[in-house]
Amino acid sequence: MPATEGVAIVTALSSRTSPGAEDLPVPFRVSGALATGSVLQPLNSSMIAVAIVGIAAQFGSTSGVSWVISAMYITTAVGAPTAGRLGSLFGARRVFVGGLLLVAAGSVVGMLAPSVGWLIAAYVLLGIGISAHMPNAMTMIRSYAERYGRSSRTALTTLVVCGQSVAALGPTIGGLLVGTFGWHSILWVNLPVVLLSAIAVIRADVGFAGGRSASAGEALRALDVMGIVLFLIAITSLMLLLVSFRDRPLWWLLPVVGIGSVLFVWWELRAPQPFFDVRALVRNRALSNTLVRTMVTYTCFYCVFFGIPQWLQYVRGMSAIEAGLTMLPVAGVSVIATIAGSRLYRRVGARATLLVGTVALLVGGILIVSVERSTAPLLVLLLVAAVLGIPNGFNNIGNQSLVNAVSSVEEVGTAIGMFRTMAFIGANLSVVVLQVTAGNSIDDDEGLHRMAWFIIAAAAALVAGVVFSRHMGPKGEVRGVGPGHYSE
Incomplete structure (x- = not known):
């Protein structure tokens, strides 16, 4: 949709509402309902970080466990853009609810898995399910915003804050569950969340967001x-x-x-309907740069979330509960950083927001290098965890806001799908980084430090990229946006 048509539609819709309605946010009953399902991905991604040791102990295969994680992320990398496309064919809410059902099925299969092979299969199902939520949540939010002349910014912040909070709390929640009930509990906890989300989304006024009765042939072509x-x-x-x-x-x-x-x-x-819209990346440099930055950022993010809990258990001798609680400061700081990042983005734009996040990531890497097993007191570990919460909030809100700003309402589902794909590729690369720098498990200080040096190098490159980017203006405008896109 050309930018002028988008403005015309919003103007027409807002003319039927009270003056200034276009400045009103999408109500929380809509964004909150969608957030209940969107948190399943960060919840499962982060909980497994403290369950790896227990899973490896049961199945006797640390390398096999790493492929459990990789299978989930490879699947989600494929599923995210595909889910956005299917949402435009069959309705975003239908695909969203279908994803919830797959999460439930994968959780049940995983709880009953007799071998690591079955567990990998369970996480493939889980990955397909959780990949459906964020792209279709964004489509429903943007559709609601245009239908009623509302602003989608606050709703986006709600999704990001909820996702970041759950991702940060995941190691703590997972640690408590694993320490009390065993590693299987990180799967059965999905079931009440799925039920709650299904009820909330079905009751919310989100519509079907452009869905229609597509044929099986159309669906196959859309899948590419x-x-x-x-x-x-x-x-x-x-x-x-x-x-x-x-x-x-x-x-x-x-x-x-x-x-x-x-x-x-x-x-x-x-391809007439590509799985990953390479043409969009070629014509929209702002989007392509954001996606590359997202991949590198998430590689560092998951190195921290997978690596440090393992180090705490293997090297510091902590239990799963203790390791999870040690990661708790990440949660509180991440929530505050996300809210602060959202406000900073609205005031001064993407460059300043992302600069805060990337510099904080660089500082976090330096602090990890300074940690020694025999000398670092618990308070120091908690302070390091707190610092590592800062980049999560600022980088996520900055990058997701940029993707939203340069995508039209018809394209936002696919664009967010590509965003999620790059995030999941980053998660897969983090598994590789951990194996190359520290083996299948981080069992000494040197392994942790090698991981940290990778984060330092990557963060330095991110800082340089943000500083010298020609696509982010000084006042927050996005430059180099191709036809059919606009900046909010």
């Missing part, structure tokens, strides 16, 4: 099966190649990665 297959070949072979660098590099995978990546880009540029 060939694009998905090529993506899986490229990302899986890349992970296997990078992991092999720790012992004996599997160089024969290099041409597989190269050919798979080239074929993927070639196919996506020509």
